[in-house]
Amino acid sequence: MRILHTSDWHLGRIFHGIYLTGEQAHVLQQFIQLVADSRPDVILIAGDIYDRSVPPTEAIKLLDETLSRILMDYRVPIILIAGNHDSPDRLGFGARLMAMQGLHLIGQLTDRLEPVVIHDPYGPVYFCPAPYAEPPLVRERLLVPDAVNHEQAMLSLIQHLSAPIPAGARRVILAHAFVAGGEESESERPLTVGGSGTVSASFFEPFNYAALGHLHQPQKVGSEHVRYAGSLLKYSFSEALHQKSVTLVEMGGAGKTAVETISLTPRRDVRRLEGHFTDILAGPKNGESRDDYIMVTLLDTGPIMDAIGKLRQVYPNVLHLERPCLTAGGELRGPGGDHRRLNEAELFSSFYEQVTGTPLSGEQNKAFAETLEKFYRQEREVQS
Numbered sequence: 001m002r003i004l005h006t007s008d009w010h011l012g013r014i015f016h017g018i019y020l021t022g023e024q025a026h027v028l029q030q031f032i033q034l035v036a037d038s039r040p041d042v043i044l045i046a047g048d049i050y051d052r053s054v055p056p057t058e059a060i061k062l063l064d065e066t067l068s069r070i071l072m073d074y075r076v077p078i079i080l081i082a083g084n085h086d087s088p089d090r091l092g093f094g095a096r097l098m099a100m101q102g103l104h105l106i107g108q109l110t111d112r113l114e115p116v117v118i119h120d121p122y123g124p125v126y127f128c129p130a131p132y133a134e135p136p137l138v139r140e141r142l143l144v145p146d147a148v149n150h151e152q153a154m155l156s157l158i159q160h161l162s163a164p165i166p167a168g169a170r171r172v173i174l175a176h177a178f179v180a181g182g183e184e185s186e187s188e189r190p191l192t193v194g195g196s197g198t199v200s201a202s203f204f205e206p207f208n209y210a211a212l213g214h215l216h217q218p219q220k221v222g223s224e225h226v227r228y229a230g231s232l233l234k235y236s237f238s239e240a241l242h243q244k245s246v247t248l249v250e251m252g253g254a255g256k257t258a259v260e261t262i263s264l265t266p267r268r269d270v271r272r273l274e275g276h277f278t279d280i281l282a283g284p285k286n287g288e289s290r291d292d293y294i295m296v297t298l299l300d301t302g303p304i305m306d307a308i309g310k311l312r313q314v315y316p317n318v319l320h321l322e323r324p325c326l327t328a329g330g331e332l333r334g335p336g337g338d339h340r341r342l343n344e345a346e347l348f349s350s351f352y353e354q355v356t357g358t359p360l361s362g363e364q365n366k367a368f369a370e371t372l373e374k375f376y377r378q379e380r381e382v383q384s
């Protein structure tokens with residue numbers, strides 16, 4: 001059984017004010033070519049298909065085009081689960097009809113959730129799709145009052161999905177979760193406000209392969225067969241040194257897996273440049289593209305007139321400029337440094353303290369976290 005694992009496409013993503021749909025189409029073209037070349041038996045997409053619950057129409061068209069070509073031109077079945085950025089109901093539209101064509105869309109969690117079975121010459125493989133679901137929803141839908149946190153909710157989901165699988169049968173799980181031990185990037189939205197929301201890596205050990213989504217850096221967690229495929233593109237400057245890829249998994253009749261990562265090459269790279277103004281203005285070195293998306297950190301201390309305008313004459317896609325060494329006469333810096341590095345809870349508490357002069361109490365912090373989580377839940381489930 002040959003499995004192609006990818007995740008976190010985030011179609012419709014806006015990066016520093018720029019729609020990335022064109023860049024995403026470029027990389028998905030490579031993905032389709034990879035499907036044509038490697039002829040997998042199944043494709044697994046482990047959540048965050050879209051960047052938000054109501055994606056722009058260009059993103060919907062891109063997903064439609066990509067999935068249609070894979071299914072119609074190459075007839076490779078696809079199993080796709082919702083991530084924390086997706087609207088489960090919108091993603092799940094027409095799911096039963098499309099399953100008949102080989103497109104298994106698992107958006108909303110229901111008690112009818114069951115493995116998708118795909119055969120190879122050695123017999124069946126059970127693919128267990130665990131869509132992203134908050135603990136309250138897992139408690140309600142699977143009738144498990146113990147599922148009070150992400151850890152317990154994932155355990156309940158795994159038990160539910162594993163129940164119908166015969167002992168000894170080969171099994172693969174798709175899950176969108178923060179597995180403890182995994183390394184975060186700046187472009188993931190935390191699953192809980194102010195907490196980690198992690199689940200144990202040991203839950204995934206009994207599976208022959210775990211196709212994970214949520215963390216944007218391709219990585220294994222603990223074992224070789226428990227893996228994040230990583231995002232389609234670099235979605236923050238903190239990922240400048242990542243090599244984005246998809247994972248090709250070869251599974252034998254005994255369930256042993258061999259894993260290979262296949263690099264994706266973006267049309268424009270995301271890079272960070274650090275140095276003095278005149279050196280950076282000298283332009284790209286051999287092999288570097290001036291069209292890449294660039295963040296510049298200037299080490300100069302004095303003011304520079306229209307620094308970003310001049311940099312853009314050399315690098316047209318400079319999206320962010322930092323001046324950490326600026327001493328006098330420059331822009332004012334906010335109290336918390338770069339606000340883009342702060343999460344919502346940190347932003348709110350710094351705002352509150354600035355306005356009232358007193359820090360947030362533990363209780364107020366908790367109230368803010370609960371309100372924000374409720375907001376995210378509504379955003380995923382209700383028209384926004």
Ligand SMILES: [Mn+2]
Nearest residue numbers: 008048188214
């Ligand atoms: Mn994601």
